[in-house]
Amino acid sequence: xxxxxxxxxxxxxxxxxxxxxxxxxxxxxxxxxxxxxxxxxxxxxxxxxxxxxxxxxxxxxxxxxxxxxxxxxxxxxxxxxxxxxxxxxxxxxxxxxxxxxxxxxxxxxxxxxxxxxxxxxxxxxxxxxxxxxxxxxxxxxxxxxxxxxxxxxxxxxxxxxxxxxxxxxxxxxxxxxxx
Amino acid sequence: xxxxxxxxxxxxxxxxxxxxxxxxxxxxxxxxxxxxxxxxxxxxxxxxxxxxxxxxxxxxxxxxxxxxxxxxxxxxxxxxxxxxxxxxxxxxxxxxxxxxxxxxxxxxxxxxxxxxxxxxxxxxxxxxxxxxxxxxxxxxxxxxxxxxxxxxxxxxxxxxxxxxxxxxxxxxxxxxxxxxxxxxxxxxxxxxxxxxxxxxxxxxxxxxxxxxxxxxxxxxxxxxxxxxxxxxxxxxxxxxxxxxxxxxxxxxxxxxxxxxxxxxxxxxxxxxxxxxxxxxxxxxxxxxxxxxxxxxxxxxxxxxxxxxxxx
Numbered sequence: 001x002x003x004x005x006x007x008x009x010x011x012x013x014x015x016x017x018x019x020x021x022x023x024x025x026x027x028x029x030x031x032x033x034x035x036x037x038x039x040x041x042x043x044x045x046x047x048x049x050x051x052x053x054x055x056x057x058x059x060x061x062x063x064x065x066x067x068x069x070x071x072x073x074x075x076x077x078x079x080x081x082x083x084x085x086x087x088x089x090x091x092x093x094x095x096x097x098x099x100x101x102x103x104x105x106x107x108x109x110x111x112x113x114x115x116x117x118x119x120x121x122x123x124x125x126x127x128x129x130x131x132x133x134x135x136x137x138x139x140x141x142x143x144x145x146x147x148x149x150x151x152x153x154x155x156x157x158x159x160x161x162x163x164x165x166x167x168x169x170x171x172x173x174x175x176x177x178x179x
Numbered sequence: 180x181x182x183x184x185x186x187x188x189x190x191x192x193x194x195x196x197x198x199x200x201x202x203x204x205x206x207x208x209x210x211x212x213x214x215x216x217x218x219x220x221x222x223x224x225x226x227x228x229x230x231x232x233x234x235x236x237x238x239x240x241x242x243x244x245x246x247x248x249x250x251x252x253x254x255x256x257x258x259x260x261x262x263x264x265x266x267x268x269x270x271x272x273x274x275x276x277x278x279x280x281x282x283x284x285x286x287x288x289x290x291x292x293x294x295x296x297x298x299x300x301x302x303x304x305x306x307x308x309x310x311x312x313x314x315x316x317x318x319x320x321x322x323x324x325x326x327x328x329x330x331x332x333x334x335x336x337x338x339x340x341x342x343x344x345x346x347x348x349x350x351x352x353x354x355x356x357x358x359x360x361x362x363x364x365x366x367x368x369x370x371x372x373x374x375x376x377x378x379x380x381x382x383x384x385x386x387x388x389x390x391x392x393x394x395x396x397x398x399x400x401x402x403x404x405x406x407x408x409x410x411x412x413x414x415x416x417x418x419x420x421x422x423x424x425x426x427x428x429x430x431x432x433x434x435x436x437x438x439x440x441x442x443x444x445x446x447x448x449x450x451x452x453x454x455x456x457x458x459x460x461x462x463x464x465x466x467x468x469x470x471x472x473x474x475x476x477x478x479x480x481x482x483x484x485x486x487x488x489x490x
Contacts, residue, residue, distance in 0.1 A: 020186065037187035043181055056187075065349055070276035072266040090266050093259025094199040096277050098191065102350035102487045106188040109200075112260035166487045168416070169350060 004119055004175035005146040007153045008055055015040060015053040019132035026120060026131035035117045036132055039149050057113035057117040059165065059173030060084045064095035066106065072161035073121040083121050088113040102169040146174060195482045202257035204475035207341045209250030211363055211471060213243045215371020216335030220294055223384065224327040235379040240294030247287055276344045283336050290333045293317060293326055332417015343481060352420035354484035358406040365402060368412030369395035370471040373464035389453050394445040420485035429481040437477055
């Protein structure tokens with residue numbers, strides 16, 4: 001059984017926002033909302049500055065607090081790729097999942113249900129890549145099975161220093177950033 | 180230097196999380212008040228009394244029914260996908276305190292309704308002899324004991340769950356404390372006792388409720404202390420969350436309205452009332468209730484503001 005994740009190369013990401021636009025187009029994300037976004041983190045003191053650009057979204061955590069707090073089971077771990085999804089017809093819009101996510105990855109769709117990145121599961125089921133990965137002009141984004149020792153993701157993680165977001169929150173995120 | 184620029188600007192999430200407005204604090208306050216009232220009603224129910232003597236336990240279930248309905252109304256207003264609320268009752272999610280809470284609320288109604296039915300005088304029910312018989316049977320000693328136990332247990336469950344509901348959301352460090360469950364329960368008991376003290380007509384009950392409320396307020400102070408000590412001595416993330424109440428933006432409202440006006444001042448006034456140095460006043464119970472409401476507003480608001488600080 002696959003366990004999908006992403007590896008994103010921060011040296012190759014230029015923050016062009018193609019991934020953000022592709023996601024909005026592919027998933028018909030309403031105006032004023034986004035399922036993925038770009039963070040630019042500037043650290044250091046002049047002239048020794050370091051800029052890290054990260055393309056961020058739901059981390060499809062191995063220990064997803066949004067799933068455990070959901071009172072109806074609407075938030076669930078999908079069998080295919082262990083992707084964290086929301087069943088819109090079960091969601092009551094209580095917002096516990098929004099409060100439980102340390103990444104702020106969820107929002108309330110104007111139709112009332114909790115919404116977020118799905119890893120474009122509808123595309124992945126057809127053998128395609130998530131829209132954000134498919135359009136990345138610098139090929140900074142990689143998608144695959146973290147449980148497959150021979151996958152491109154594991155090869156990259158073995159060859160480069162990397163980090164995940166807010167690891168101390170204990171959610172075991174599945175998106176990794178190459179330094 | 181650390182500068183973060185983000186392209187995300189989702190409503191309710193950015194720039195700081197604010198998913199819950201007035202509805203949830205109001206629900207938590209009313210839920211706590213009902214929880215306290217149920218525990219007190221259960222307690223006074225099992226006290227022996229003369230037939231026909233007035234007992235505060237007769238009025239509390241009626242008031243509880245109104246308050247819990249108002250609270251659930253506030254909860255319903257908060258939902259964003261309102262027409263799907265029935266989905267709560269097609270499942271029980273063991274890992275979700277919100278799911279337990281939904282079912283606890285379902286238990287609260289019949290327990291309150293039986294308590295209310297029990298309090299109806301038989302001569303009011305001459306047109307409905309079947310209901311009069313049920314009301315009379317509920318006043319039998321065995322039924323009274325059973326209802327008293329059910330009322331206290333359900334009240335404790337309701338009071339504790341309102342705190343655990345928040346503390347289970349680990350992404351908000353201010354709520355990551357096991358003290359929140361007992362704190363909200365004791366605050367509910369104190370609110371319930373303050374209100375029951377106002378409506379009680381029996382002098383013995385009034386005195387007992389006053390003493391009980393003072394004890395609840397004192398325990399609440401201890402629990403607030405433990406809550407803050409627990410957070411400040413934990414990780415940097417939790418210490419930062421506690422700093423919201425210890426020098427941060429919520430400091431004034433917390434210490435003035437929750438601790439000062441909501442606990443310390445009414446405790447002082449009620450201590451003087453209990454020792455008969457000053458006459459009974461409505462000011463102290465009113466302050467206790469406002470303090471309970473302020474506690475929920477501060478904890479819910481500051482908790483949403485608190486976050487994991489690592490990148």
